[in-house]
Amino acid sequence: MSRFLSPLLRPLRPAAFGAEPSGDRLARIRRSPHFADGSFRNPVGARTRPSGSALEFAKVYFRREERVRRAPAGHVPVHATTLADLATPPASGLRLTWMGHSSVLAEIDGRRVLLDPVWGERCSPFAFAGPRRLHPAPVPLAALGPVDAVVISHDHYDHLDLPSIRAFAGTETLFVVPLGVGAHLERWGVPASRLRELDWHESTDVGGLTLTATPARHFCGRGLRNQQHTLWASWCVTGPEHRVFHSGDTGYFPGFKEIGAAHGPFDATMMQIGAYSDFWPDIHMRPEEGVRAHLDLQGGRPHGVLLPIHWATFNLAPHAWAEPGEGTLAAARAVGAPLALPIPGEPFEPGSGAVPDAPWWRAVAVAPAGGWSGPGTGPGPTPDATDHETAPVA
Secondary structure, eight states: OHHHHHHHHGGGSOGGGOOOOOHHHHHHHHHOTTEETTEEOOSSOOOOSOSSOHHHHHHHHTOHHHHHHTSOSSOOOOOTTHHHHHTSOOTTSEEEEEEETTEEEEEETTEEEEESOOOSSBSSSSSSSSOBOSSOOSSOGGGSOOOSEEEOSOOSTTTSOHHHHHHHHTSSOEEEEETTTHHHHHHTTOOGGGEEEEOTTOEEEETTEEEEEEOOSOOOOOSSSOOOOSOOOEEEEEOSSOEEEEOOSOOOOTHHHHHHHHHOOOSEEEEEOSSOOTTSTTTSOOHHHHHHHHHHHTTTSOOSEEEEESOSSSOOSSSOTTHHHHHHHHHHHHHTOOBOOOOTTOOBOTTSSOOOOSOGGGGTSOOOTTOOOSSOOOOOSOOOTTOOTTOOOO
């Protein structure tokens, strides 16, 4: 009976669910050395399902005092002149603009690469439910201008966003994605000729840049069934003069040292440091792990600049909203790692002397009971504690 109903129900699937790989794509997936027993495998073992009971998680996640700390107390600042600042090419040849969460525009050696663009209001297949943005996108996607390549780390909703993909579907932009993810994009109108699907350790050239898919410790899936038929990846972007690394979503694992030895050191790393929890310790890094991974990528030296990503834009975990920023600041200062702390939409050049490094979030966060500690403890603007218009609706 279920086999009979499945084709009838398929048209009712939300478009955001994407499509499952089939045909030659599925055959290529099955040939991958990282695919075994019907699914992609992590470089080291990882629990991809939350540990503990759902009831225990709910008690933590919905506790009133914790919910207050997980949202900003005022409006999250967004850079006001992003488009004007981007109008002039970077003097150094490398400029990064964090748009929030894991979305970064990398202008590198004359090319523009947009990593994990998420401009949608919710990271969800539905317009009426799911985590809502805590701040607006710094610039309209349509105003961003030509992009040479859109790079996707994996197919979860907070990294692969249907509205953002469709905005580029009718352009000349190339899409560089992990193996299997192209099935989603083709369903959404991206021609196969503009798709580059890579397995780990495979590379492609985009206008003189080398984009390489490298391992990550995570998982995949966006439909009702999770068949683990789409790969997840971190990314190295290497140009004639500069190179950067984007972690995607990942737990810490020893492979960062191998990635750094093969493709580093990097002028900048974009490291996932938010949405972690004891309920899923293997698939998202904590701030101190993100800093450790950054050092691994740089051969153990505090080289380059670390840009924290995967935080501040969506409420996806039980920790306090400001905790990833505070934790990364403390961990980086402890080892002398240069840190970039832009507000969303604030462009910066990693090699310049003007990298933003102030803990901007303190002005709009619920302060911890003992107050802020460490560098940058000035009071800053006073947040409006009654303003919760940016709080998520899950």
